[in-house]
Amino acid sequence: MKKSGCRTMFHMYLIFFLSLLGTLLAAAALICWLITLRKPDGTFVRSDWPVKFSDSFQEQIIFKEDGPGVKQNGLELLRENEIGIQILDSTGFELFHYQKPSQAEQSYSAASLLSISKTGRLKSSSLTAVIKTLSLKDREYSYILFFPVKVSKVTMYLNGEHFTAGKAVILPVTAILFLVLSISGMLYGFRTAEAVKQLTDSIREIAARSYLPVQGKGTFFEIYDSLNQMDQEIRESDRLQAETDRMREEWIANITHDLKTPLSPIKGYAELLLDSGSINQEQCRQYADIILKNSAYMETLINDLKLTYQLTNNMVPMDPREENIVRFLKELVIDLLNSPEYEQRTIRFEAAAETIPYSFDRTLFTRAFQNLILNAFAHGTSDTEAAISVSVPDSTLQITVSDNGKGMTAAETKQIFRRYYRGTSTEQKREGTGLGLAIAKDIVELHGGRISVSSSPGTGTVFTIAFPLH
Structure with missing residues (x-):
């Protein structure tokens, strides 16, 4: 659940982060769109390029005896950028022009010049027009540069002086972005709240044992899988x-x-x-x-x-000592066969080596392996034989206790190590406490080992005990 909760939280933060990132990218794209323009040669420049070009172009204007003109370098700049120019006297009459657009007039009134200065364009024209003034020998002149760009798509002044067109675009778009983000956040919040409510109801149903498995989807699918x-x-x-x-x-x-x-x-x-x-x-x-x-x-x-x-309750006093486990098991088998009750029984013994040292509690091991061997006799017939095998495969002490008795069903095998369980595969009276094999399992695990059983009806039973050798 911890892993699933971290993933869910990460998913929610990822959605929020992507939404915020999308808004920032949209805002950045809008700003770039508003403060950049594309020149005729395909390159992009800042939207104040017409103004700066107009300011610097004053150096390209020269005055001769026959009137004003433009240097050769200036003409090349105008030609490269497809920019037109008109130089006017103080009354608005044209003195010089180059690449003048067809919409331009021969002379301008003061009102016309003021309109061009405010709007940045000629009437019924998509060209951008920039007016600049200059003085020479106490005489005032002005020049108009015509740029092949649209005023509606750019703002030429970053200081906001002519930002009317820009505001008409950026403010509505910003408002729309904010509205979309707000609505998306509210919808996601409602959806998340509904999902949390469903999760709360599911947990209550689990507590009341009335829960029906749900196929989770979306953000909380891992939580539903965990709940299931x-x-x-x-x-x-x-x-x-x-x-x-x-x-x-x-x-x-x-x-x-x-x-x-x-x-x-x-x-x-x-x-x-x-x-x-x-x-x-x-x-x-x-x-x-x-x-x-x-x-x-x-x-x-x-x-x-x-x-x-x-x-x-982990209250068993242990006294583990290193002994020869092979000798211990042999002595245990001999003691059982010397008992009058089992003197007619057969217990086969096999070991991979005569000496295998291992640290164990002798009293507890005696109880555990006695329970395993006697289990075969208690649930078998009078001719049931038991066998013990000791080996050391892969640095592991492995002991098997097997018999050729009646065996057990899969259901019995599943419950054989449970406390209070008494086997049913015997015709004898079911004596004993039903704790013998559970005790054997606990003792094996107390020594750091593990025990497993395999059996089927008519083939006998095999208990496999494995202890790591350190």
Whole structure:
């Protein structure tokens, strides 16, 4: 969820950033459009080029005896830029012209010159006109330069003196951009608020266990995917919790019965022992043996409960010491086969080496591997055989405990390590606490290992335990 939330936030900021960047780029493009113009030769210059050209062109005007004129360099500049010129006297009468446009007049009134100065163009003409004045020998002259550009597309004065046409374009466009950005932000805000509301409703539905999976789209698609996954995990957790509660209730009922079962013979034979007058020594020994056997069974139940509690709460005292794991397992097998209960059983043993050192808690390993081996006998037939194999592939201590018993179904294999679960693949009475394999798994994991099981009906079961060798 953290990753998804970061991506969603990044997506939202990216949209905002792109919107802002688009607005800035549009504004920059508008400004460039307003303050630049294209010359006849195709090059772009600043929009104040006509004014600056007009100011500097004064140096190209010369006066002779027969009147004013333009230097040869000036004529070449006018010809290259397709610019026309008129030089007027103080009354507005033309004294000289070059490349004069057809719309230009022979003489201008003061009002006409004022109009050209304000508007920057001739009447009924798309040419830009710039008027400049000069003085010579106390006489006033003026000249008009005609540029082949449109005043409506440029502003010749950056100081705002003739910015009327520019304002007529830039202000509406700026207002439109601001309006578009504001409306887009509001729409996106409403959409985001609606999406957040849907997310809030979805979370409430998950809490109420009434959520239906949603195929997320757009900005929040990853959040919806996470919500769908979380809902699925919660439902699976609820199912497992309900199943665990059911199994625990069954286990409590069974364990209560199992505890009461040995109490009955203990109590009965203890009462018989009280009446020692009618019991001979052989009967007394027999009764005592029954009492001890049932007491041991009760002790096993209680010890399993205690160890399960300690493993669950990480309260198991560990005393790991480095020993030869091969020798330890051999001794464990010998002790089991020497027990009267299992002396007719067969346990095969195989090791890749005689000595494999490993650090482990001897008491806990004894409990774990006893549970694994005895599980094969408890859920098999009288001729079921067990086998232990020890090897070291790829710097890993691997121990397998297998049997040729009835095997398990996929459903049983899935639940075999769960607490309170008692296998059903046996015709014998389902004795035990249902904690043996769960305890074995916890002990293996306590030593940094992992355990897995593979089984199928009719082929037996194989437990594979792997410990990293450091």
